[in-house]
Amino acid sequence: MENTYEGYKNHLQKIAHINSSIALLNWDEAVYMPKNGLEIRACQLSTLCTIVHELSTSPEFENLVNHLLEKSSFGFKETRNLEETREAIQENKKLPLEYVQKAAIARSESFKKWEEARGEENFQIFAPYLKNIVDLEREKSELLGYEEHPYDALLNLYEKNLTVSKLENIFSQVKSQIVPLIKQIVHQPQVDDGFLYQNFDGDKQFDFSVDLLKLMKYNLDAGRQDISTHPFTNHISSQDVRVTTRIKENDIAEVIWSTIHEGGHGLYEQGISISEYGLPSGESVSLGIHESQSRIWENNLGRALPWWKFLYPKLQEAFPEQFAEVDLSDFYKAINKVQPSLIRTSADELTYHVHVMIRYEIEKALLEGEVGVEDLEELWNQKYMDYLGVRPGKPTEGILQDIHWSHGSLGYFPTYSLGSFYAAQFYAQAKKELPDLESQLELGEVSNFLALLRKSIHQHGKLYTAEQLSERFTGESLNIKHFVAYAKEKYGAIYGFSPD
Amino acid sequence: MENTYEGYKNHLQKIAHINSSIALLNWDEAVYMPKNGLEIRACQLSTLCTIVHELSTSPEFENLVNHLLEKSSFGFKETRNLEETREAIQENKKLPLEYVQKAAIARSESFKKWEEARGEENFQIFAPYLKNIVDLEREKSELLGYEEHPYDALLNLYEKNLTVSKLENIFSQVKSQIVPLIKQIVHQPQVDDGFLYQNFDGDKQFDFSVDLLKLMKYNLDAGRQDISTHPFTNHISSQDVRVTTRIKENDIAEVIWSTIHEGGHGLYEQGISISEYGLPSGESVSLGIHESQSRIWENNLGRALPWWKFLYPKLQEAFPEQFAEVDLSDFYKAINKVQPSLIRTSADELTYHVHVMIRYEIEKALLEGEVGVEDLEELWNQKYMDYLGVRPGKPTEGILQDIHWSHGSLGYFPTYSLGSFYAAQFYAQAKKELPDLESQLELGEVSNFLALLRKSIHQHGKLYTAEQLSERFTGESLNIKHFVAYAKEKYGAIYGFSPD
Structure with a gap:
């Protein structure tokens, strides 16, 4: 990771490339995916989300953002971007990966039961x-x-x-x-x-x-x-x-x-x-x-x-x-x-x-x-x-x-x-x-x-x-x-x- | 990475989840992507391919595969899988990431010029x-x-x-x-x-x-x-x-x-x-x-x-x-x-x-x-x-x-x-x-x-x-x-x- 605003931007864009791939996986699931594709689709999403979480909260990245905010003077846009990112990192770090994964499993189970309950009107x-x-x-x-x-x-x-x-x-x-x-x-x-x-x-x-x-x-x-x-x-x-x-x-x-x-x-x-x-x-x-x-x-x-x-x-x-x-x-x-x-x-x-x-x-x-x-x-x-x-x-x-x-x-x-x-x-x-x-x-x-x-x-x-x-x-x-x-x-x- | 055949399989499946996401990106590009989507699509593919290359050649993974092949006795299927993977790691390592990226850029330029040459019949x-x-x-x-x-x-x-x-x-x-x-x-x-x-x-x-x-x-x-x-x-x-x-x-x-x-x-x-x-x-x-x-x-x-x-x-x-x-x-x-x-x-x-x-x-x-x-x-x-x-x-x-x-x-x-x-x-x-x-x-x-x-x-x-x-x-x-x-x-x- 280059120690500059450009390096910061590149890292964010790398995350965006994965997030936008997740977006495509979601779009496809809703419009064109054959029905048997669901199981692997869930695994693809989970894998990519985990990678995003790791990249978004990596200590190296956090240090870069803090370093840039402390050491450099940027214009309004760059400063606001860095501040927003710092805040997002801090927010993301508050939810440990274990929590994120535990919650994902609970959501998946809960969604199934919601559908079942609807079917049974119960x-x-x-x-x-x-x-x-x-x-x-x-x-x-x-x-x-x-x-x-x-x-x-x-x-x-x-x-x-x-x-x-x-x-x-x-x-x-x-x-x-x-x-x-x-x-x-x-x-x-x-x-x-x-x-x-x-x-x-x-x-x-x-x-x-x-x-x-x-x-x-x-x-x-x-x-x-x-x-x-x-x-x-x-x-x-x-x-x-x-x-x-x-x-x-x-x-x-x-x-x-x-x-x-x-x-x-x-x-x-x-x-x-x-x-x-x-x-x-x-x-x-x-x-x-x-x-x-x-x-x-x-x-x-x-x-x-x-x-x-x-x-x-x-x-x-x-x-x-x-x-x-x-x-x-x-x-x-x-x-x-x-x-x-x-x-x-x-x-x-x-x-x-x-x-x-x-x-x-x-x-x-x-x-x-x-x-x-x-x-x-x-x-x-x-x-x-x-x-x-x-x-x-x-x-x-x-x-x-x-x-x-x-x-x-x-x-x-x-x-x-x-x-x-x-x-x-x-x-x-x-x-x-x-x-x-x-x-x-x-x-x-x-x-x-x-x-x-x-x-x-x-x-x-x-x-x-x-x-x-x-x-x-x-x-x-x-x-x-x-x-x-x-x-x-x-x-x-x-x-x-x-x-x- | 768990030091077992299960850990080996999990790592391969993680790679497969990313590769299969790449497959979807490619499919979408050919059938439904709006035309302005091309630039970001290329970046998404490059990012995911780089992650796959890193995961596929990681020393930790290579050690695990070698360790399993040396220390454990498996049946035919497991042994063949491990051997195939060991060979693939060795092949993948022969092409350094710099070569892979240089070749990707050359292919992209070359493809554009091929299309241009076709248009001009030259x-x-x-x-x-x-x-x-x-x-x-x-x-x-x-x-x-x-x-x-x-x-x-x-x-x-x-x-x-x-x-x-x-x-x-x-x-x-x-x-x-x-x-x-x-x-x-x-x-x-x-x-x-x-x-x-x-x-x-x-x-x-x-x-x-x-x-x-x-x-x-x-x-x-x-x-x-x-x-x-x-x-x-x-x-x-x-x-x-x-x-x-x-x-x-x-x-x-x-x-x-x-x-x-x-x-x-x-x-x-x-x-x-x-x-x-x-x-x-x-x-x-x-x-x-x-x-x-x-x-x-x-x-x-x-x-x-x-x-x-x-x-x-x-x-x-x-x-x-x-x-x-x-x-x-x-x-x-x-x-x-x-x-x-x-x-x-x-x-x-x-x-x-x-x-x-x-x-x-x-x-x-x-x-x-x-x-x-x-x-x-x-x-x-x-x-x-x-x-x-x-x-x-x-x-x-x-x-x-x-x-x-x-x-x-x-x-x-x-x-x-x-x-x-x-x-x-x-x-x-x-x-x-x-x-x-x-x-x-x-x-x-x-x-x-x-x-x-x-x-x-x-x-x-x-x-x-x-x-x-x-x-x-x-x-x-x-x-x-x-x-x-x-x-x-x-x-x-x-x-x-x-x-x-």
């Missing part, structure tokens, strides 16, 4: 494995350390500096502003969205999804679209960013908004300069900011009128039988139907945050030891009744619906809501900076909007924290009031009432 | 880079060492124990038996194969190719079929073996025989037990034997009458417009048309070996220093005139047609001919062991044939050498007389004459 099959996961997550939070709340250590893995105290502030407003708004909507006459659930040819859906990506200025020389069970974005480098979509023959909403959503994630990754590959300046800053980039396309553009004035004729052309007789205004209402329901991933953009809040409250209580795994099913069902007025008829409609806990990802859910709230804040700012944004969208013109996101968010990688990015772009850190204002204005108009 | 653009490749290959042969001929060291990389002296014997028979047979055929009335070059729908071709794989008993739960520029077989493990095909809208031969050929390669890999993964007993023995498994399906089954009695009605059903009026006997003659031509990859099964022989003679002369790169184009053209009576009109029809030299693969071509000659020998033996083989094929029944290949070849991995496998299966080592007899009988009948 939470008790999964419960002991979830208990093990929760114990391991608690151990992890102790290994990582925290100041106020054990949950903070886990939140910090997905969104640096996020704390229970910040989330309490955010979700208290979900409770006081969004939940009442939903209750008001429920009392209005409901909109008709039946025409979204006709029969749509799968190949035509896929072609339309690729057209959508092109209209978003997604670079298909540096990316691709495939089909998978769960839509996702995978990046090998900013020059090879892959998105997937899900096609349901009798539901056109699935392909459209999963494509726009993943396309938004993908545009973030494509917006990072390849020259920063492997460095913190070449990595997305946090899950919350990542989700803001998918949500701003999916909701603020993708469920609003201006862009659909341009897109809707194209959809009608692709599916004339299904849409020739449907007005744009009816289509717009249909794609914004709000209805309390049981499944998070298919929830509308208002009730969605109640789903997240319920998970947040449960995770926090688990970490605090206030509830045990054995109480979770009833607790879950009760919260759905309290907040949304619905009650799961079976575990796959309730406690067993999400994969996250089986993967040991506690602290992940809140970033979904953060993303939407950031998106509303960023979109409000975009309208200020691009006063003709909505008339551009009516012409299908997204270049200026994308350029603004590139300039304000994408290009910086991890050089600024999420909070700093937000402050530099919008003048303030995350503020849910933008989402609340957006929601009240939009849904008041759609459902024809004045929100409280 | 061998001189490629010549200096080829000279560099030849120098590096000569350096490699000195580093590896040899007893009689520098070419032997390179041959040995693809086919262990293969030597110039053995090849002289083989190709002298190509010259004395096959070349005259071709000349006799050329003087007979030619067969009509025009109906193979009608227009065939691409999707239907692909569907037919998947049906072919299923008829071959290819396991699609442990493999898949995709489309690529050049057909190939890629194996991650015996549980994940992927083949590709090439589709030409106006040539049905392409998809059929590339599928059967790669399917034959794939069946070999699927026939190795997953319990041997990573060990020599879990690796195919040599390129020649590998090619025998593709060729036996492609030619001995796939261009013969019995199996087509079963397959042809299916082809007619898939493409009724094109084949309803064509007799099986005309079809059979068409797919066996012999015609001297310029391009190796599209040559028939007789002239093919003249193409290989020309390359063999040139490579040997290059290694001996008897000819220089500057003389190659004319030498090439002259040999085509002498042996086949045809002369390239431009370099892409001649000296620039094959990718191999730009990749630094000298010594590779002869294994193609070896494969066909082994295939004829193995097929003759199969007919002895399965007297009703051809009537089974007429019913589409290939299970017993496949089981015989599994038992005689596939399951052994590297436990026996290619020569030993041949001796155990057929009672003798490679003997080209089986191919000569097969060729004379088959083509005498098709073209209606008695071969000399």
Whole structure:
């Protein structure tokens, strides 16, 4: 290892080459791997992850980073990269390899049992494995350390500096502003969205999804679209960013908004300069900011009128039988139907945050030891009744619906809501900076909007924290009031009432 | 590293996990990678190859293998595995990492210039880079060492124990038996194969190719079929073996025989037990034997009458417009048309070996220093005139047609001919062991044939050498007389004459 910034960069890029190989292994597993390939795939991933862990925490590398930070004077970017790396090394070292491997085995077992429990509609099959996961997550939070709340250590893995105290502030407003708004909507006459659930040819859906990506200025020389069970974005480098979509023959909403959503994630990754590959300046800053980039396309553009004035004729052309007789205004209402329901991933953009809040409250209580795994099913069902007025008829409609806990990802859910709230804040700012944004969208013109996101968010990688990015772009850190204002204005108009 | 056979196996499997990740990177590059992904892909491959080289030659690992061989008494399989590994370590150590990396850069540059030279139809653009490749290959042969001929060291990389002296014997028979047979055929009335070059729908071709794989008993739960520029077989493990095909809208031969050929390669890999993964007993023995498994399906089954009695009605059903009026006997003659031509990859099964022989003679002369790169184009053209009576009109029809030299693969071509000659020998033996083989094929029944290949070849991995496998299966080592007899009988009948 050369004792210079170049040597530091080379080592990071070596790690990145292995990490990006891991990314390809994961992508392939989800889209094309033959089913018998699973066993060896798990071993490949484990081997490469172990090598990454060793390289990322090697004493020689740590010494180099410390040496460079102490002895040399660098510009802003180099210093921030070195600081970020030093912090990452220290974080990585807190989790010994034995813990990482023990947790990987537990996740793998737990995932299998989650699937089995789903098949049997029996939470008790999964419960002991979830208990093990929760114990391991608690151990992890102790290994990582925290100041106020054990949950903070886990939140910090997905969104640096996020704390229970910040989330309490955010979700208290979900409770006081969004939940009442939903209750008001429920009392209005409901909109008709039946025409979204006709029969749509799968190949035509896929072609339309690729057209959508092109209209978003997604670079298909540096990316691709495939089909998978769960839509996702995978990046090998900013020059090879892959998105997937899900096609349901009798539901056109699935392909459209999963494509726009993943396309938004993908545009973030494509917006990072390849020259920063492997460095913190070449990595997305946090899950919350990542989700803001998918949500701003999916909701603020993708469920609003201006862009659909341009897109809707194209959809009608692709599916004339299904849409020739449907007005744009009816289509717009249909794609914004709000209805309390049981499944998070298919929830509308208002009730969605109640789903997240319920998970947040449960995770926090688990970490605090206030509830045990054995109480979770009833607790879950009760919260759905309290907040949304619905009650799961079976575990796959309730406690067993999400994969996250089986993967040991506690602290992940809140970033979904953060993303939407950031998106509303960023979109409000975009309208200020691009006063003709909505008339551009009516012409299908997204270049200026994308350029603004590139300039304000994408290009910086991890050089600024999420909070700093937000402050530099919008003048303030995350503020849910933008989402609340957006929601009240939009849904008041759609459902024809004045929100409280 | 644990000081036991288990520790040895774990280390080999760790290497295999990285090698199989490399296999996936290569597969993806050829089938699905977006075009901008190339630069990072090269770096990923280089990083993983370096790690493999370090792990494969680590002194600790070498000591373990030597220790186990000296101190412990193992059964046949374990001893053979350890011996093979010891030999591989010694071979790998002969090429220092600096040489490996220097050669990788030269190959990469040379490949680019080969492509450029092809675009310009100008061998001189490629010549200096080829000279560099030849120098590096000569350096490699000195580093590896040899007893009689520098070419032997390179041959040995693809086919262990293969030597110039053995090849002289083989190709002298190509010259004395096959070349005259071709000349006799050329003087007979030619067969009509025009109906193979009608227009065939691409999707239907692909569907037919998947049906072919299923008829071959290819396991699609442990493999898949995709489309690529050049057909190939890629194996991650015996549980994940992927083949590709090439589709030409106006040539049905392409998809059929590339599928059967790669399917034959794939069946070999699927026939190795997953319990041997990573060990020599879990690796195919040599390129020649590998090619025998593709060729036996492609030619001995796939261009013969019995199996087509079963397959042809299916082809007619898939493409009724094109084949309803064509007799099986005309079809059979068409797919066996012999015609001297310029391009190796599209040559028939007789002239093919003249193409290989020309390359063999040139490579040997290059290694001996008897000819220089500057003389190659004319030498090439002259040999085509002498042996086949045809002369390239431009370099892409001649000296620039094959990718191999730009990749630094000298010594590779002869294994193609070896494969066909082994295939004829193995097929003759199969007919002895399965007297009703051809009537089974007429019913589409290939299970017993496949089981015989599994038992005689596939399951052994590297436990026996290619020569030993041949001796155990057929009672003798490679003997080209089986191919000569097969060729004379088959083509005498098709073209209606008695071969000399």
